[in-house]
Amino acid sequence: MKRNWTVPALATTFLVSSMCAAAPVEDQAREERLLAEAAKIHQHAITLDSHVDIGGARYATSEMDPGIENPRLKCDLVKMSKGGMDGVFLAVYVGQSPALDEVGFKAAYEAAMVKFEAVHRLTEQMHPDKCTLVTSADGVRKAVKTGKRAIMIGIENGYPIGTDLSLIRKYYDLGARYITLSHSGHNQICDSSGPEQPMHGGLSEFGGRVVAEMNRLGMMIDVSHVSEKTFWNVLRMSKAPVIASHSGCTALNSHDRNLTDEQLRALARNGGVIQIVALGSFLKADSPERRQAMAALREELGFQRLRRQDRQAMSAEQREQMEKLYGVFQERIKEIDDKYPTADLKIFVDHIDHAVKIAGIDHVGIGTDFDGGGGIRGFNDHSEARNVTVELLRRGYSAKQIRKIWGENLLRVWRQVEKARE
Ligand SMILES: [Zn+2]
Secondary structure (H helix, E strand, O other), X not given: OOOOOOOOOOOOOHHHHHHHXXXXXXXXXXXXXXXXXXXXXXXXXXXXXXXXXXXXXOXXXXXXXXXXXXXXXXXXXXXXHHHOXXXXXXXXXXXXXXXXXXXXXXXXXXXXXXXXXXXXXXXXXXXXXXXXXXXXXXXXXXXXXOOOEEEEEEXXXXXXXXXXXXXXXXXXXXXXXXXEOOOOOOOOXXXXXXXXXXXXXXXXXXXXXXXXXXXXXXXXXXXXXXXXXXXXXXXXXXXXXXXXXXXXXXXXXXXXXXXXXXHHHHHHHHOOEEEEOOOHHHHOOOOXXXXXXXXXXXXXXXXOOOOHHHHHOOOHHHHHHHHHHHHHHHHHHHHHHHHOOOOEHHHHHHHHHHHHHHHOHHHEEEOOXXXXXXXXXXXXXXXXXXXXXXXXXXXXXXXXXXXXXXXXXXXXXXXXXXXXXX
């Protein structure tokens, strides 16, 4: 999911504020022990987030610097350090025009290049002292040992492959190590979970060749966003385990972006991993009252989501005006949040719990979708990553299990995908 405007991160002290108020002394002592234990786990674990969005051409420039604690970003290198996060897959997300034609494919290719350049600018020119581009599973630990953040690349939406299989190799050479086969619309590769009506009935014939080529190169196949039929087709065809880079559990919230228990069990048999998403509306459905309140607020402020073309055509002044308005909008949403609460850290961890119960501890990880709509109370940016660990500890997970969730499971899949390479 994409947001047109980045929301300033809230300095949420979810755990502390929820425990301090009149908590007995022994409760506080226990919470402090949990925090210390979480800090220790983060020191030794490899902690990875499989899905974070980035802006376009402005990302990794002085206008949007991920090397400082940037209020416009939920994921930046400072917040990662603060929260004990070692690595992140940045998404080369590309939208699509409805037409699956050469004009659209060419524009998408160019849009993908802009984002690849932004990531390379980050790791090679802007902050090579703080982070490094990693292109292999073993490279992650090496990077972490040097004290740098590991930056990986995933492509979100196979649309920019067009009909040219050789572009997969090109993207691989630029550092991409997974491709989410579709976004929220059907593309030339497969059906998406978004639209009601199917287009191909799963993977297209070309999509089958994309899966084979990704297997051949050693790229992870990402089934977040694809339709159920596509999911089953991919699992049957892929020679290597697959990932769902940012999805939740249908059993807890029936949303097209989530996986059913049957899919979770199949993912486990496949050896793959579901990376639980931290995007509120995937985790918990909005109540009708909340939806109504949101609509009324939009109406009152005259706030509408703008199309990309409109945004690009704005003057600096108009842009500033719009950002200001969006700031007001976000402030007012807080009132609605208080009245009709959305998903929070506990609900996020409920999804982890459920996935572990159904698929097993070896098949669950974390993919936040920060800066693409992700972020919930208690885990609103990377500086709050330890809160997740504390909540897992509170529910009885061992350090070993938590290390699996935070990164070892994803690294295992990545290694297997590398091994299956021809
Ligand atoms: Zn997405």
